[in-house]
Amino acid sequence: MRILIEPDELAALLGIAAGGSAARPVVLDVRWTLAEPDGREAYRAGHVPGAVYVDLDAELADHAVTGEGRHPLPTEAAFTATMRRWGLHDGDPVVVMDDAGGTSAARAWWLLRHAGVEDVRILDGALSAWREAGHPLDTGDVETEPGDATARLGGMRTVDLDEADALASSARGVLLDARAGERYRGEVEPIDPRAGHIPGAVSAPTIDNLGPDGRFLSADALRDRFAALGIDGAHPVGAYCGSGITAAHEVAALAIAGIDAALYPGSFSQWSRRPERPVVTGAAPKGDAPRA
Known part of the structure; x- marks a missing residue:
């Protein structure tokens, strides 16, 4: 499964540059911070x-859902309409x-994969790489004819609040925190x-998945990064952030490294609103021996 696409390859597929032969992709622009x-x-x-x-x-969220964090996942029917x-x-x-x-486009990548879309790729280096490659930009809005795709959710793994807790608190799993340090x-x-x-989550800021040029690190470099965080391929991995947005970028980086990881969609915005759930501070991942 390919995760990334280079600007020149996308330009060729769109007929902007020579060399395109595959089906023309639908391009989605997810500007958000x-x-x-x-x-x-x-x-x-x-x-x-x-x-x-x-x-x-x-x-890319359903705000009619309550108690599931700031960006609850959309329902199958809602995402089909989208x-x-x-x-x-x-x-x-x-x-x-x-x-x-x-970092925001990865949310769309994850949701589309979750909905059963097989060929979804992230533009590596984002808009700046497209510009640097000398490709053109259009202005204004784009109007499209409605499609007929159907979302069939379940293509990607998720963990809920209790499962995230179990990953973080057990020596048998790793829960990555994708927020800034x-x-x-x-x-x-x-x-x-x-x-x-x-408690027990390991700090793994999403920005560290990228090099100075804003592109994803190589698969080997990402494997080294995650190995240093205790991910050995033998134990389950999950990722969270503030509300399940940048954690999708972490899941994508793990996939590039050949590691299957689950997303905790509720993330810290759900966890921190549950008074019975402990929150710890400091740089240590465990405050903190594993509880089980």
Whole structure:
């Protein structure tokens, strides 16, 4: 399963550069950050030709669900409607992208894989790599004809609150915290009610999946990174973040390294709102011997 696509390869598939022969992909532009969640104006100012804007908050989450964190997963019916709005048909290849190293686009990658879409790739290096390769940008909105794709959820592994706790607290698993180190340590907490991390979770900031050029590290480098965090391929792995967005980037990086990992969708935004669940601070992953 290929996770990434290079700008030149995407340009060829879109007919912008020579060499394209495979099916033309649907391109989804997922501009979103915690500080600037509405990326529509940035999208309108310049995007990959033909790319459809994705509203992460509205289309990659279901806010009618309560108690499941800030970005609960959409239902099968809701995501089917979203996929069709994007113009997707069953069997279409898809490329997802953003302007932040894939850290928001990975949520769309994960959800589409979860929905049963087989060929989904992340634009490596994001919009900056597309620009640096000299490829053109379009402005304004893109209107698409409705598609007929159907979401069939279950293609990716998830863990719930109790299962995440079990992964973090047992020597038989690893739970990665994909947030910035200062949030893991509890030095700052910009949005959730308590600062710190799930006891036993290991700090693994998503940004460290990328090199200085904003591209994913090589598979070998990612394997080395995760091995240093205690992931040996013999024990189950899960990942969480603030609300299940950047943790999808961690799952993608693990997949590039050949490691299957589960996403904890509720993430710290769910955990920190449960007063019976402990939260710890500091740099140590366990405060903390394993409980079982």
